[in-house]
Amino acid sequence: MAAKSARPGRTLITFFVGLGIAYGLVAIAGLSWTPELGLDLQGGTRITLIAKGNPSATNLEQARSIIDQRVNGSGVSEAEVVTQGGNIIVVEIPGKTRRDLVETVERQAQLRFRLVACSDRTTCTAGAETPVDTPVDPANPGEGVTIPPTASPTDTPTDTPTAETSPSGSANRAGVSYEDETPSPTESASPTESATATPSEGASEGATPTAAPDGGKSVDDPLTWYKSPNQKAVDAFNAFTCPADGSPANVVDDPKKPLVSCEYDPETGTSTKYLMSAALIEGTDLDDASAQIPQNQVQYVVTLDFNGEGTKTFTKISQALFGSEDQFAIVLDGQVLSAPTMDAVITDGRAQISGNFTQQSASSLATSLKYGALPIAFQDPSTETIGPSLAGDQLHTGLVAGALGLGLVLIYCLLYYRGLGIVVVSSLLAAAGMTYVLVLLLSETAGFTLTLPGIAGLIIAVGITADSFIIFFERIRDEMREGRTMRVAVEMGWKRARVTRLAAQVVSLLSASVLYIFATGAVKGFGFALGLSTLVDLAILFWFTKPMVTWLGRFTFFNSGHRLSGLSKETLGMDAPTTGRTAPAGGKA
Numbered sequence: 001m002a003a004k005s006a007r008p009g010r011t012l013i014t015f016f017v018g019l020g021i022a023y024g025l026v027a028i029a030g031l032s033w034t035p036e037l038g039l040d041l042q043g044g045t046r047i048t049l050i051a052k053g054n055p056s057a058t059n060l061e062q063a064r065s066i067i068d069q070r071v072n073g074s075g076v077s078e079a080e081v082v083t084q085g086g087n088i089i090v091v092e093i094p095g096k097t098r099r100d101l102v103e104t105v106e107r108q109a110q111l112r113f114r115l116v117a118c119s120d121r122t123t124c125t126a127g128a129e130t131p132v133d134t135p136v137d138p139a140n141p142g143e144g145v146t147i148p149p150t151a152s153p154t155d156t157p158t159d160t161p162t163a164e165t166s167p168s169g170s171a172n173r174a175g176v177s178y179e180d181e182t183p184s185p186t187e188s189a190s191p192t193e194s195a196t197a198t199p200s201e202g203a204s205e206g207a208t209p210t211a212a213p214d215g216g217k218s219v220d221d222p223l224t225w226y227k228s229p230n231q232k233a234v235d236a237f238n239a240f241t242c243p244a245d246g247s248p249a250n251v252v253d254d255p256k257k258p259l260v261s262c263e264y265d266p267e268t269g270t271s272t273k274y275l276m277s278a279a280l281i282e283g284t285d286l287d288d289a290s291a292q293i294p295q296n297q298v299q300y301v302v303t304l305d306f307n308g309e310g311t312k313t314f315t316k317i318s319q320a321l322f323g324s325e326d327q328f329a330i331v332l333d334g335q336v337l338s339a340p341t342m343d344a345v346i347t348d349g350r351a352q353i354s355g356n357f358t359q360q361s362a363s364s365l366a367t368s369l370k371y372g373a374l375p376i377a378f379q380d381p382s383t384e385t386i387g388p389s390l391a392g393d394q395l396h397t398g399l400v401a402g403a404l405g406l407g408l409v410l411i412y413c414l415l416y417y418r419g420l421g422i423v424v425v426s427s428l429l430a431a432a433g434m435t436y437v438l439v440l441l442l443s444e445t446a447g448f449t450l451t452l453p454g455i456a457g458l459i460i461a462v463g464i465t466a467d468s469f470i471i472f473f474e475r476i477r478d479e480m481r482e483g484r485t486m487r488v489a490v491e492m493g494w495k496r497a498r499v500t501r502l503a504a505q506v507v508s509l510l511s512a513s514v515l516y517i518f519a520t521g522a523v524k525g526f527g528f529a530l531g532l533s534t535l536v537d538l539a540i541l542f543w544f545t546k547p548m549v550t551w552l553g554r555f556t557f558f559n560s561g562h563r564l565s566g567l568s569k570e571t572l573g574m575d576a577p578t579t580g581r582t583a584p585a586g587g588k589a
Contacts (some may be wrong), residue, residue, distance in 0.1 A: 038451030112281035285310030311349030461533030
């Protein structure tokens with residue numbers, strides 16, 4: 001007696017509805033109906049990064065690894081990141097040149113949280129900040145404030161020396177650290193001595209700092225300092241101007257020192273200037289970062305998850321700032337991204353960076369923060385467009401070879417299985433439709449690009465899928481040779497074929513996983529395509545091929561053993577003529 005089976009018609013309808021929804025998502029989202037191609041088929045962007053100074057081989061390899069994770073974190077875009085010589089990293093990314101990709105590659109990704117002592121919306125004085133009605137014009141920092149006069153060479157410095165403004169000073173920079181060394185009584189201050197540049201050890205190379213608000217000394221308690229900044233820091237803040245065009249400054253961002261920097265608003269075209277404490281939290285305290293749209297909002301934000309130490313510090317910050325108008329600044333590579341107030345005491349270590357983010361810019365920033373800061377600094381990168389590494393006729397030849405292979409499989413199945421060949425043709429078409437829409441969706445969501453090795457992996461899947469049909473059909477034929485009807489044979493054959501196919505597919509998935517995890521570049525892409533096609537084959541076998549054979553078994557054409565059904569006695573080898581002997585006269589045969 002046949003085991004009770006699911007309704008094949010309902011399963012088939014559900015399958016087609018799911019496939020239709022997938023294609024609907026492509027249409028609604030306005031995605032391209034053409035798969036993204038890899039470097040070998042369409043070319044892309046080459047970014048050349050030249051390190052500053054003489055980095056060690058370890059640091060260069062670490063930087064290469066971080067950049068590779070940034071541009072190819074999922075491993076399916078098949079971007080290539082290689083080192084050349086002792087100070088060059090070359091990045092090749094498939095597709096058109098995009099500014100966000102260049103920024104993702106070159107970004108130093110030094111993230112720090114600082115407390116805001118004052119901004120240009122307040123009159124910044126040592127020990128207090130007094131609100132004013134209108135913000136100070138960034139183009140004219142002297143308006144509304146008093147900058148102390150320049151000390152003469154004969155002046156004797158006091159306990160709270162003042163900052164001077166010089167042509168090379170802070171007035172032309174968007175973020176600088178100021179050094180404040182109090183000279184001995186026998187020394188005399190000069191305009192140049194009070195604004196001495198001292199790059200920090202961990203700062204980006206090539207930056208040109210001009211002064212340091214607290215004398216280069218570590219600030220012991222930023223939670224106290226921001227409420228009462230020293231006079232030197234206040235003077236440096238008052239004498240400082242943000243770039244009028246909103247461009248980032250050449251900044252040395254020392255986490256142990258206060259910082260003067262700016263936040264640029266592209267919508268209004270204005271900048272806000274901040275004096276900030278030493279860093280309380282750094283990017284190394286991050287566990288994860290992601291881009292998303294919060295519930296009931298429409299703008300992208302970057303969410304941050306801190307580790308245990310970062311969570312403790314952020315809890316202290318939120319407790320200190322909650323209930324006040326005090327701000328904390330989120331500073332990336334010396335530039336202020338956001339300076340919000342604290343609306344609640346946050347103890348779970350989760351924060352958000354909000355701003356005028358698009359999906360691309362939010363994802364780019366989250367990726368940079370997630371995979372860490374680069375251990376070395378680079379010169380301005382050079383970007384160029386490169387052509388495909390393979391000629392166009394190679395893609396054409398590969399597709400023709402795949403079409404010929406598919407055609408031979410179909411012809412063989414139609415000749416050998418006859419009516420059951422309909423199942424083969426329809427299943428392969430369903431598999432092709434599912435694979436194509438998955439490639440389109442993965443191109444958008446995971447950066448999947450189709451390369452020649454990837455196409456080879458998909459072509460191999462044709463043979464894997466055909467193998468599934470052969471095992472299933474032969475099991476059915478074996479059951480019918482034992483005298484069972486087609487409907488019973490389908491269910492009995494499915495039980496045996498299912499176990500065999502699952503075992504074979506697990507082996508294929510393991511092989512694909514090994515290639516994806518341990519290989520790189522094109523081999524990694526081949527492994528991904530092979531794994532994808534194997535999963536598609538399983539889905540087609542369970543949700544299309546089996547229900548369709550069960551459904552066809554209800555038709556007389558198949559269950560009666562018509563000679564064109566592929567299940568006739570002649571086809572099954574059960575119609576061979578019997579041989580007999582003629583009995584002799586008067587005897588028994």
